Amino acid sequence: MPDGALHHIIGFLLAPEAVRTSVLAWRWRHxxxxxxxxxxGYLGDDEEAAVKAHREFVDHLLLLPGGSPLDTCEFRFVEFDRDDEPPPRVDLWVRHAILCKVKELRLHMESSDDMLVLDDLPLVS
Incomplete structure (x- = not known):
C-alpha cells in the first residue's frame, strides 16, 4: 500500500494509537x-481527558511531526481550569495546527470556568 494511503488511514486513529503504529514494522516507524x-485528548466517545493529564504527550507529539499539512486537527479535553496554566499551551497547540495548514480545526474544551480564552491574536488559516 502506498505511504499516502497509510497516512490517510492512520489519520483516523486517535493520536496515542497512531503513534503506537510505529512499532508494527520498520516501514511504519515514521x-x-x-x-x-x-x-x-480523548480516548473514545464515552471517555474524557483532562488537559493536565495529556499536557506532556501533546507537547512532544506536536514537536515531532515537523509541520506536516493536516486535513483535520481535533482537540477534545475536559476538566480544564484556568488555574491549571494550560491556556498558553492550548494557544500553542492551536497555532501549531494552523501552521500545519489545517483545513478543519475542532476545539472541544469543557471548563469549570465560563469559557476558554485564547490569546488576542488573529488566527488566519
Whole structure:
C-alpha cells in the first residue's frame, strides 16, 4: 500500500494509537508523523481527558511531526481550569495546527470556568 494511503488511514486513529503504529514494522516507524489528521485528548466517545493529564504527550507529539499539512486537527479535553496554566499551551497547540495548514480545526474544551480564552491574536488559516 502506498505511504499516502497509510497516512490517510492512520489519520483516523486517535493520536496515542497512531503513534503506537510505529512499532508494527520498520516501514511504519515514521508514518504516523505524516498522518493527514490529528486527534488529541480523548480516548473514545464515552471517555474524557483532562488537559493536565495529556499536557506532556501533546507537547512532544506536536514537536515531532515537523509541520506536516493536516486535513483535520481535533482537540477534545475536559476538566480544564484556568488555574491549571494550560491556556498558553492550548494557544500553542492551536497555532501549531494552523501552521500545519489545517483545513478543519475542532476545539472541544469543557471548563469549570465560563469559557476558554485564547490569546488576542488573529488566527488566519
Amino acid at each position: 508514518l504516523w508523523k505524516f498522518a493527514t489528521a490529528l486527534r488529541l
